[in-house]
């Protein structure tokens with residue numbers, strides 16, 4: 001059976017839930033979320049969902065400064081090239097395991113581009 005595309009909020013929210021299940025179970029990346037940033041999932045996940053709804057659906061909700069948030073994180077604990085690589089692996093495999101289609105492709109392309117820009121904009125560790 002065909003997998004759904006990331007073409008509505010319900011699918012994007014389900015993607016983010018699956019993505020974070022994997023990020024938070026990953027020994028390399030989980031500490032950034034749980035120890036360094038000590039995120040409150042009830043606050044963090046809605047931001048991530050709004051972010052991807054803005055990028056993929058053009059919804060206006062997300063208005064925060066993502067790059068500055070990662071600069072601050074990077075000062076506390078450096079985000080290394082291998083961390084970006086792992087983040088992208090988990091992102092891409094989560095998309096591919098559950099979704100397919102034009103928006104799913106676009107999500108992977110955007111994530112790759114934004115991760116590369118983010119990495120370039122951070123000072124060396």
Ligand code: HEM
Nearest residue numbers: 032033037047048051064066069079083084087111114115
């Ligand atoms: C090494 C890779 C990455 C790691 C370890 C990481 C980790 C984190 C952490 C711990 C936070 C919470 C920070 C806080 O609330 O203080 C966060 C926020 C966020 N991240 Fe990342 N991130 C990575 C890459 C990316 C990339 C490539 C994107 C976009 C394509 C992204 C999108 C976001 C967004 C939208 C937020 C929410 C910011 C907000 O509160 O509005 N992250 N990230």
